[in-house]
Amino acid sequence: MCGLPDISNVKQCVRKIATRLQKANLVGAVAIRNKSNVPIFEYSTTLPELSRQSVVALEQVTNQCQALIDNGTVIYKKLVSVQTEISDLSKDIPRLLETNGLRGKKIIKAIDNFSCNLALLHGQTDLLEKAKDDATITIRQILEAAETTHLLLSSDE
Numbered sequence: 001m002c003g004l005p006d007i008s009n010v011k012q013c014v015r016k017i018a019t020r021l022q023k024a025n026l027v028g029a030v031a032i033r034n035k036s037n038v039p040i041f042e043y044s045t046t047l048p049e050l051s052r053q054s055v056v057a058l059e060q061v062t063n064q065c066q067a068l069i070d071n072g073t074v075i076y077k078k079l080v081s082v083q084t085e086i087s088d089l090s091k092d093i094p095r096l097l098e099t100n101g102l103r104g105k106k107i108i109k110a111i112d113n114f115s116c117n118l119a120l121l122h123g124q125t126d127l128l129e130k131a132k133d134d135a136t137i138t139i140r141q142i143l144e145a146a147e148t149t150h151l152l153l154s155s156d157e
Contacts, residue, residue: 010061010138014145017054024048030055031153032146038066039142042153062142065135072132079125086118 004016021027029044041059093114097107146152
């Protein structure tokens with residue numbers, strides 16, 4: 001995204017962009033504002049192509065992280081609600097299976113499938129929570145790096 005290896009973190013990318021701007025005497029051409037802990041990018045149309053692409057890519061990462069945080073909260077709550085309902089339903093599964101004519105090994109297999117699906121749902125819920133945490137950290141790192149590289153204009157305007 002910024003000309004660094006894929007294993008580079010966001011702070012390194014912000015520093016690389018700031019260094020490019022300093023070398024090209026374009027320090028004021030890019031600014032990042034902190035609006036309610038969300039980086040807002042402002043940049044000149046006269047940026048060199050490589051710098052512009054890097055800033056646009058960083059802005060896209062920020063937007064995707066913010067979308068994950070915003071939408072992830074709603075989805076997480078729904079997943080937890082479904083997990084709770086399914087867990088409550090699991091107590092009635094043997095009775096429901098018997099009333100529908102399943103017996104013996106078929107009941108055991110159905111209960112195993114049900115348990116496996118519940119575990120899968122729980123795992124996806126955990127992954128979503130981890131992704132939200134990672135997105136929050138990424139946004140915080142962008143703001144911290146912008147501050148240390150003097151790209152951050154001011155806080156919460």
